[in-house]
Amino acid sequence: MQTRSFALLLVGAALAASAGLLCPNRAPAEPTLIAEARFDYRDDHGPGRIVAEVRVRLERTADGRAILRVVPSAAGPLVDPIPGYRGVRGSNHCTALELGRLANADAIELVTRPLGDAEHAPVDVAAPVGTRTARVEERRRMPGGRIAHGVLGAPRVVALDLATGALDTGAWTSSVVVRGRTRLEVEFTFDGENGSIDAVRGVADQLERSQ
Numbered sequence: 569m570q571t572r573s574f575a576l577l578l579v580g581a582a583l584a585a586s587a588g589l590l591c592p593n594r595a596p597a598e599p600t601l602i603a604e605a606r607f608d609y610r611d612d613h614g615p616g617r618i619v620a621e622v623r624v625r626l627e628r629t630a631d632g633r634a635i636l637r638v639v640p641s642a643a644g645p646l647v648d649p650i651p652g653y654r655g656v657r658g659s660n661h662c663t664a665l666e667l668g669r670l671a672n673a674d675a676i677e678l679v680t681r682p683l684g685d686a687e688h689a690p691v692d693v694a695a696p697v698g699t700r701t702a703r704v705e706e707r708r709r710m711p712g713g714r715i716a717h718g719v720l721g722a723p724r725v726v727a728l729d730l731a732t733g734a735l736d737t738g739a740w741t742s743s744v745v746v747r748g749r750t751r752l753e754v755e756f757t758f759d760g761e762n763g764s765i766d767a768v769r770g771v772a773d774q775l776e777r778s779q
Contacts, residue, residue, distance in 0.1 A: 599627035599635055605765045608646055609752065612771040617648040620663050622770075626756055626763045633734035634758040636742050638678060641727035642667055643702070656705045656718070659726070664704055668725035671699050675747050678730040683739035683755060691735070698729035739766075 609620040621644025625637040641647075642663035649655025650662050670676040680692040703720035710716050732742060737760045744752040755767040 597630040599629050602626050602628050602763050603756070603765045605768055607752075607768040607770065608644075609640065609770045618644075618646050619648060619660050620644070621647055622752065622768070624754055624765055624768055626758070626765055628758075628761070628763070629734055631734075632760050633736060634732075634740075634756075634763055635734060636678075636680070636732045636740070636754065636756060638730045638742065638744060638752070638754060639727055640667065640730075640744070640752075641700075642704070642724075643726050654706045654708070656707060659704045661704055661706065661721070661724075664724040664726050667699075667728055670746060671696055671725055671728055676728065676730070677745050678732060678742055679745050680732050680735065680740055680742045683741050683757075686741070691740075692733045694730060694732055696728045697731050699725045700727040700729070702726045 603626040605624045607622040607624065608618045609622050610616040611619045619642075621641045623637075623639040623641070625639075627635045627637065629635060642661075643659040645658055647658055647660050647663070649657050649660055655661065674695055676696060678692075678694045679690045680694075681688065681690050701723050703723050704726065706719055706721045708716045708719045730744065735758065737758050739757045740755070742754045742756070743750045751771055753767070753769045754765065756765045757763055
């Protein structure tokens with residue numbers, strides 16, 4: 569009798585596993601990308617040089633909610649270098665240094681509200697969830713005055729990964745806030761299945777709109 573009960577237990581476990589009921593090691597489903605955009609972030613001083621590239625991704629979770637990811641980066645094909653011989657087009661040392669300082673000081677966050685509801689308390693406030701470190705290419709003056717091209721400098725934080733919490737359906741505004749000041753705004757909508765990134769605005773764009 570005991571042998572038969574043990575055999576039935578094994579059969580039941582096998583059936584449960586085949587039905588997906590026993591999956592203790594199964595990783596949670598990755599969010600699905602439903603919209604993305606790239607934005608050239610311009611300096612709000614001087615001629616408006618491109619000092620960072622911002623990638624924006626709208627994702628749908630397995631339970632039908634939305635996550636917005638905003639990734640400001642000091643590297644990108646159109647990023648202007650720092651002035652002078654050291655700078656190499658495609659990255660900006662000053663931006664990389666600033667991103668590192670902001671991450672270390674917890675001085676940057678992503679604040680999300682329903683679209684048009686800027687006066688009320690935010691629905692979601694999130695600090696960076698990750699950083700990316702790389703060596704930034706530069707030029708160096710060698711002994712004798714020769715300029716060496718394509719030299720890799722010290723590793724720096726070149727990108728931050730900011731992400732909202734899981735959001736319900738609706739129209740939303742997420743703002744990248746640095747030391748209490750809004751530096752970038754993203755407007756997006758989500759209907760539970762699909763969504764769109766409707767606008768991305770930097771400080772320079774906001775200054776133009778206010779004039």
